[in-house]
Amino acid sequence: MSSESEPLLRVENLKTQFFTEAGTVRAVDGISFDVHEGEIVGLVGESGAGKSVASMSLLRLVESPGEIVGGEITYKGETIFGLEEGPDGELQEREDMLSNQEMRDRIRGNEIAVIFQDPMESLNPVFTVGGQLREFIELNRDLSSEQARQEAVEMLREVGIPDPEQRYDEYPHQFSGGMRQRVLIAMALACEPSLIIADEPTTALDVTVEGQIIDLVDDLQEKYGTSFIWVTHDMGVVAEICDRVNVMYLGEIVEQSPVDELFYDTKHPYTEALLDSIPRPDKTVGELDPIEGVMPEAISPPSGCRFHPRCPDAREVCQRVHPENKQVDTAEGVPHRAACVKHDAFDVGYDESVPLAKSPQVTADSSANTETSVTDPERGTAGSSGGEGSE
Amino acid sequence: MEVRAVSDTVQDPSRGQSEDDDLLGSEMSGEEIAHGDALLEVDGLKKYFDQDSGLLSGVSFDPDSFPPVSVGQDHVKAVDDVNFEIRRGETLGLVGESGCGKSTLGRTILRLLEPTDGSIYFKGEDLADLSGEQLRQKRSEIQMIFQDPQSSLDPRMKIGQIIEEPMRAHGMLDDEGREARAKELLEKVGLDPHHYNRHPHAFSGGQRQRVNLARALSVNPDFVVCDEPVSALDVSIQAQVLNTMEELQEEFGLTYLFIAHDLSVIRHISDRVAVMYLGNVVELAEKEELFENPQHPYTEALLDSIPVPDPRESDARGVLEGEVPSPVNPPSGCRFRTRCPRLIAPDEYEWTDEEWYHTRAFMRAVKRRTFEPMAAAEIEAEFFGGDLPRGDPGEIVQRAIELVASDRSAGDGESGGESDAEVIGDPNVDWERATDLLLESFAERSICAQERPAYEIESEHGTETHFAACHLHR
Ligand code: SF4
Numbered sequence: 101m102s103s104e105s106e107p108l109l110r111v112e113n114l115k116t117q118f119f120t121e122a123g124t125v126r127a128v129d130g131i132s133f134d135v136h137e138g139e140i141v142g143l144v145g146e147s148g149a150g151k152s153v154a155s156m157s158l159l160r161l162v163e164s165p166g167e168i169v170g171g172e173i174t175y176k177g178e179t180i181f182g183l184e185e186g187p188d189g190e191l192q193e194r195e196d197m198l199s200n201q202e203m204r205d206r207i208r209g210n211e212i213a214v215i216f217q218d219p220m221e222s223l224n225p226v227f228t229v230g231g232q233l234r235e236f237i238e239l240n241r242d243l244s245s246e247q248a249r250q251e252a253v254e255m256l257r258e259v260g261i262p263d264p265e266q267r268y269d270e271y272p273h274q275f276s277g278g279m280r281q282r283v284l285i286a287m288a289l290a291c292e293p294s295l296i297i298a299d300e301p302t303t304a305l306d307v308t309v310e311g312q313i314i315d316l317v318d319d320l321q322e323k324y325g326t327s328f329i330w331v332t333h334d335m336g337v338v339a340e341i342c343d344r345v346n347v348m349y350l351g352e353i354v355e356q357s358p359v360d361e362l363f364y365d366t367k368h369p370y371t372e373a374l375l376d377s378i379p380r381p382d383k384t385v386g387e388l389d390p391i392e393g394v395m396p397e398a399i400s401p402p403s404g405c406r407f408h409p410r411c412p413d414a415r416e417v418c419q420r421v422h423p424e425n426k427q428v429d430t431a432e433g434v435p436h437r438a439a440c441v442k443h444d445a446f447d448v449g450y451d452e453s454v455p456l457a458k459s460p461q462v463t464a465d466s467s468a469n470t471e472t473s474v475t476d477p478e479r480g481t482a483g484s485s486g487g488e489g490s491e
Numbered sequence: 492m493e494v495r496a497v498s499d500t501v502q503d504p505s506r507g508q509s510e511d512d513d514l515l516g517s518e519m520s521g522e523e524i525a526h527g528d529a530l531l532e533v534d535g536l537k538k539y540f541d542q543d544s545g546l547l548s549g550v551s552f553d554p555d556s557f558p559p560v561s562v563g564q565d566h567v568k569a570v571d572d573v574n575f576e577i578r579r580g581e582t583l584g585l586v587g588e589s590g591c592g593k594s595t596l597g598r599t600i601l602r603l604l605e606p607t608d609g610s611i612y613f614k615g616e617d618l619a620d621l622s623g624e625q626l627r628q629k630r631s632e633i634q635m636i637f638q639d640p641q642s643s644l645d646p647r648m649k650i651g652q653i654i655e656e657p658m659r660a661h662g663m664l665d666d667e668g669r670e671a672r673a674k675e676l677l678e679k680v681g682l683d684p685h686h687y688n689r690h691p692h693a694f695s696g697g698q699r700q701r702v703n704l705a706r707a708l709s710v711n712p713d714f715v716v717c718d719e720p721v722s723a724l725d726v727s728i729q730a731q732v733l734n735t736m737e738e739l740q741e742e743f744g745l746t747y748l749f750i751a752h753d754l755s756v757i758r759h760i761s762d763r764v765a766v767m768y769l770g771n772v773v774e775l776a777e778k779e780e781l782f783e784n785p786q787h788p789y790t791e792a793l794l795d796s797i798p799v800p801d802p803r804e805s806d807a808r809g810v811l812e813g814e815v816p817s818p819v820n821p822p823s824g825c826r827f828r829t830r831c832p833r834l835i836a837p838d839e840y841e842w843t844d845e846e847w848y849h850t851r852a853f854m855r856a857v858k859r860r861t862f863e864p865m866a867a868a869e870i871e872a873e874f875f876g877g878d879l880p881r882g883d884p885g886e887i888v889q890r891a892i893e894l895v896a897s898d899r900s901a902g903d904g905e906s907g908g909e910s911d912a913e914v915i916g917d918p919n920v921d922w923e924r925a926t927d928l929l930l931e932s933f934a935e936r937s938i939c940a941q942e943r944p945a946y947e948i949e950s951e952h953g954t955e956t957h958f959a960a961c962h963l964h965r
């Protein structure tokens with residue numbers, strides 16, 4: 101991987117917040133990652149981790165009451181988002197930041213395309229599939245209507261729609277879920293973007309259809325060299341398709357590494373717990389080892405390391421020190437980062453610190469209250485191994 | 492008293508199987524079924540739906556009944572002649588992709604849907620014959636849990652009321668007894684008994700599913716149909732709920748029919764697994780046997796397509812081609828035959844394997860129109876490596892190629908120098924006739940199209956019979 105070359109996309113310390121009546125939700129709280137040319141980069145996490153908000157922030161598609169409040173997003177040397185201090189001392193948008201018009205005309209669709217989980221949201225039910233694709237191509241590339249039509253048929257064939265001439269005239273509801281997702285991929289590819297953000301694109305699909313789509317993306321990626329940001333909760337898909345992975349937990353990236361090291365040299369206890377908790381298709385696992393508790397709300401994240409109320413390795417210091425996502429190793433010449441103080445790179449006295457015992461988590465309240473818990477780890481509630489009580 | 496019955500059952504979780512199980516789960520019922528004997532038997536079960544034609548949909552009297560009002564009308568054969576048994580104390584996993592009929596099957600067993608034909612024997616009694624009060628009585632012995640814990644809990648009710656509702660409906664215990672039992676069950680499913688007075692909105696998805704579990708167990712059922720119970724939950728929460736379900740099963744001697752699309756979850760929770768495709772059970776075997784020694788091409792394809800959470804597991808994934816056909820007019824014989832990568836060659840021609848593979852691939856490419864029209868010679872080269880099969884099949888293939896070749900009108904198959912632009916949508920290319928010719932000559936003459944397969948074979952893992960609906964085992 102060309103870690104020295106300038107990445108296609110660089111995200112630094114990105115923060116996106118939602119201003120709600122109940123308070124400020126720090127949905128994305130200072131994440132940094134980059135995407136190089138031709139790479140598939142995973143953004144992985146459970147619901148509420150902030151992965152979708154993060155990916156929408158990259159296109160500045162965050163809607164009120166949400167707002168990008170900090171950080172920098174650079175794409176091919178251009179500034180998608182950036183702040184600087186203004187004359188009054190307040191932060192203001194930087195001069196070189198792309199305008200809304202530029203984002204619309206040059207970036208979205210043309211440079212960076214998106215594929216969503218539900219294709220029906222992106223397709224208009226009252227127009228034919230082919231018509232929509234043709235119009236999209238016509239608008240975005242300098243082609244005549246007839247040329248665009250031919251291009252659309254070609255694209256449909258390219259993404260594996262059988263009998264494309266015929267199906268060109270059909271409506272979205274006449275397509276199966278998998279076929280619709282293929283249409284969206286055709287649309288995403290139509291302007292030959294350099295980067296595609298795929299937000300859980302196969303989550304709603306059956307497993308054989310998911311397999312077809314992943315294969316298709318593999319082929320197309322090879323052919324066009326497109327980079328992908330693949331947003332998912334599915335570790336199987338991650339293993340299958342990603343080159344590098346960012347694992348998110350409660351608005352932060354807690355581990356960042358090439359895919360092989362993520363699975364075989366896991367550095368963050370959350371990633372490890374996640375991998376241990378999933379049933380496997382390829383072998384029979386006697387008992388699942390669930391992660392205790394649930395992810396707390398991003399509105400009142402736990403102090404110190406946000407994972408500490410659920411972390412099996414948590415020690416007293418984890419309640420106090422908030423770990424940055426730091427390099428803890430090198431893998432294939434790129435940094436392997438983890439936000440966990442147990443690694444030497446942190447040097448905050450983890451080894452000397454007292455282990456935190458888990459509390460019997462059986463309340464429906466916010467888990468913020470588990471911070472103080474130091475009780476019998478062999479907790480007594482019958483019938484629940486790891487009841488996810490505290491939230 | 493019922494409450495004590497429950498608390499008395501807290502016992503050493505490490506104990507082996509014992510006759511105790513029978514005592515635990517079935518205080519409500521008369522008959523005793525020994526652990527491992529068939530508790531539920533499904534025999535020739537069918538569930539057809541009327542094709543939803545806007546015209547008739549307003550006329551139905553009883554959405555639960557299957558009115559033969561419309562003779563000759565199209566039926567969606569959602570469940571078509573399904574047979575299996577579920578044994579006391581086991582978990583039978585039922586897996587398949589959307590539209591395969593697994594949820595309909597679950598609902599028909601519960602008699603939430605009226606079966607079109609067939610029997611559902613529960614403890615020897617045919618549920619399909621029961622109605623009214625008798626059926627209502629039975630419903631305390633059979634409970635269900637659905638996927639969406641959100642919508643299955645009435646937001647206006649308190650958790651305690653929700654759990655007590657089925658007990659009330661079945662006239663079980665008095666107010667005090669019900670409250671005590673509800674609190675006890677809350678604890679059993681891993682919630683705080685103090686949550687008794689809370690409303691569902693205060694709970695997470697995983698906790699709501701636990702409330703559903705408590706409610707289902709309140710009437711002391713023997714059998715629970717679980718329809719995608721963890722699909723809506725995040726992975727880390729899934730594991731918690733699955734573990735709880737296993738503990739409850741052990742403690743109360745429950746029998747589960749566990750319906751899911753996620754093969755990993757199925758592999759984890761099941762003792763035996765049934766695979767459904769387009770309304771039929773195509774394979775049924777012990778879990779280890781099914782996953783390690785699958786004998787139906789559809790099961791193989793399913794297993795092949797799961798992304799494995801291991802980046803070093805980079806075996807080229809087999810990709811299943813095509814889409815599921817309509818259940819209104821399912822393929823004859825084996826329903827998987829239109830997509831089966833191993834469709835058997837018709838016996839009447841002499842083939843080499845290679846000739847058949849080529850022909851099969853060509854036939855499907857024509858049917859799905861996956862290639863752009865090209866000259867006859869190009870088609871021959873692309874699909875047959877230049878060598879058509881010998882004899883009759885070769886002649887048929889030749890005719891089909893002529894129908895779809897772009898140089899068809901030119902009469903002679905040597906040159907194909909036209910540009911793509913002119914060829915697209917070439918009116919001379921007769922895909923339909925070529926498709927019909929190929930299907931009639933080959934696909935429909937395969938044993939796969941002519942007989943419905945059903946074979947019992949020996950297991951490599953375990954001792955149970957292994958059912959596979961595939962003629963490869965003839
Ligand atoms: S910092 Fe502490 S609590 Fe956080 S992941 Fe590391 S060990 Fe666990």
Ligand code: SF4
Binds near residue numbers: 788825834944
């Ligand atoms: S019966 Fe024929 S078509 Fe069906 S699965 Fe077996 S080989 Fe394939």
